Amino acid sequence: MSAEAHDHGHDHEHEHHHKETFITKYIFSTDHKMIAKQYLITGIFMGIIGVGMSMLFRMQLAWPEESFKIFNILLGDKWAPDGVMANDIYLSLVTIHGTIMVFFVLTAALSGTFSNLLIPLQIGARDMASGFMNMVSYWLFFLSSVIMISSLFIESGPANSGWTIYPPLSALPQAISGSGLGMTLWLVSMAIFIASSLMGSLNYIVTVINLRTKGMSMTRLPLTIWAFFVTAIIGVVSFPVLLSAALLLIFDRSFGTSFFLSDIYIAGEVLHYQGGSPVLFEHLFWFLGHPEVYIVLLPALGITSEVIATNSRKPIFGYRAMIMSILAIAFLSTIVWGHHMFISGMNPFLGSVFTFTTLLIAIPSAVKAFNYITTLWKGNLQLNPAMLFSIGLVSTFITGGLTGIILGDSTLDINVHDTYFVVAHFHLVMGISALYGMFAGIYHWFPKMFGRMLNKNLGYVHFWVTAICAYGVFFPMHFIGLAGLPRRYYTNTNFPLFDDLQNVNVLITTFALVGGAFQLVFLYNFFSSIFYGKKAVQNPWRSNTLEWTTPVEHIHGNWPGEIPEVHRWPYDYSNPNHEEDFVLQTTPMKPGEEVLHH
């Protein structure tokens, strides 16, 4: 390998002749484009599991007294005897659904796919700064996925103390079935996941800083790159804190320390723990947990910026304001974690501070939303599936974001904390929005990844059914939350008070099942198009950015010749000085042409 690298490494023009085996090309590949595809396909697989779980527990919530054969088939005799779901496994499904969707799909697969694919291609680099580290990052992610999935098959069941794994529940096997081996596997998996994520993030940061092509100044970067870059920084700042929390929890669980535990009497005996505090864990967890929302969301917003500008045939409105708002969101995201803890027992004065910082974050968010809307204004909108998902993202981002103003206000949070109102809020603003961003990215860059096109009509069907179902699921959910229905209840039948919410639950589940089923359309479209999709042309969306100047067939080093030089910003759509409605970043400025944006 090293000899070969020496032979060809210096001369990029010939590098694509370099002979690859199946293993170096498809498995232990160091090519960022292949790694992106690996992330995507692993992510899709995890997504199927995560979404599938939500279908099961939604069925349980809608029809708590029915038995379903499918429960028995999927969960087995121990967890669903005669098709009746057990309460422990309900909590496991909720926990693992959250973990998989937040970390494995919306963090790893979203960032992993699009940062890997687009950073080198859009900044004009041959590959990531360290291809080897990139490969290791993917394989650690793969390993952590395998461990997480394997925890589904152990006898005592997977972790089931919620994706936030608050101790003491997560620390004491006596407290709940999943806090034994299930929790151990969860923690090990997440520790490896964090290592993977950090390697990825460092690579992205270094690549963006060092490997930009000639002329690609920071203010000529596409907003996708800005989003990925800042996301990586947030990840590097906050993920280590979760790692430390996980390590301390492992210590408490296995080595008898008392970081998070104190004064516990369980199963008829007093445990030796003294002096720790679960609130400390909550601080550490949410120091990652809240920035995590933006780790999930910013890449989706970055993708949306790019897709909306390209398909509006119009410059993104307020390019610099968009960068400033990304930076502002990133900064504020690290000082708002306490709004998850208003009623945790921490000093109410802290609650005041966190209310203040939390509501501040609405300002840059509002700027982004308005800028997207203004970008559409007087555009020449090409309503491709990617564009629909991006518009859908702005819609759910606004709807979900607005209720954040209620939850971020400590006074109002008292009564809606941990109810379905919260579930509705975060699913819209980060779950659905980020998924839309991911879908937009897939529809938009599929030709770049696979050299073929996705079927647009299937894409349209996919979008419209998903859009209606997403609102159908989460809009009514606000009401049952405001009615005081706590989340993470396996059934509400013990509270006649909530009997009048049951019809709403059935409606929500119906929308969820239909919406979930229609994701099969996407899966079919995705996998069949890889092999049978229509061949893509080099620049199908007539886009300005550098990735569309590379050949359709993937080659090592991305560009066959020299790396192109960049002469302008990425959003010169419908520039009045040019005939065409797009101007590649590589097009030199005409003599006397002025820069039209600020």
Place this chain on the structure above:
Amino acid sequence: MTSLLVIIVLVLLAVALWQLTKIFDLTQVGSNRDSSEVATDNDNNIQGYLMFGFLAFIYIFSIYGLFAWGGLVLHTPASAHGALVDNLMNISWVLLFTVQAITQVLLHYFAFKYRGKQGQKALYFADNNKLEAIWSIIPAVVLAGLILYGLYAWTNIMFIDDEDDTVVVELYAQQFKWTARYAGEDNVLGKANVRYIEGINTLGVDMSDPYAQDDIVVSELHIPKGRKIHFKMRSQDVLHSAYMPYFRAQMNCVPGMVTEFAFEPVYTTAEYRELPYMVEKVSHINELRAKKSIDIVAKGGTALDPYTFDYLLLCNKICGASHYNMQMKIVVDTPEDYKKWVAEQALLAQQVKESKAAPADATATAGATTDTVAVKDTIAVSVIAKK
């Protein structure tokens, strides 16, 4: 049966899908059939109209939701500070609905209005500082208002003045049950720690503490209307959250520390049951339960009891497998009824004494085992004392 239903649903979905793609395909007829999978003018047209339709969907669904489910939402707060919370909530809602209504219209209407045509060029409009300033400053000002009101309310609710004439009550959480301890006449709770848990003293009250002598332990919470109740919360095992939605009150119970919340109930249970909205809600729930009972009886079960409203204390922090059924009834009494109720309750100190005496009596007849039990007890007590 269910699997058959599932199969039918799946088949129907597949048919619906096939029909939908067919429709999209048919719309291509006549237009330049283009195989590039990039949106054509025709696509832009159809999708633009669908965007407009989607806007209608959001609006109709929202308005339908407000009518259909608006009545389910918590109403009339049963605590003094609740009015403040609900007021802020209502102000926030007016604001949010306004912003939502405007932005969704703009977004979807633009998507419809500016749907693309070949050969057309968009307006090159990259920046405008005035606009940017407007939509940074307006949210900032509005939010400043909300923050100030919110902080005012929060400070009022959360900072408990001990000088007030409060009733001190301990809420004690354990998997999966709530217990309440009243401070008694001295209004000071006796010291407690899980290490004192023994026999009937399940809350781990330090029985040697003078303040503990008049403490009362009960499993149904009674509180008087019109006085501030100062809750002190403890948990013996994992995190729990004491959630009293009708009082707009919630606080986590954390092992190893005491957390606090205080509120003043303003409706007795009897009064709250008589509120018109509650009468309606309860009769609606009972209709649903009656309907469900018919099915249950048909299957040979017993009919559901009719429901009467009671305030509840729910656990609202995942605490274990039976988290979904951790509740305690709360009764708000008139001050007179409350006094009467308190007078009827046995003191914990009394109960502990009796329980210690009882096994001794029982074992006395059984013979020699008495001594060993007594010895064990004294050892346990001395261990505690050392700590």
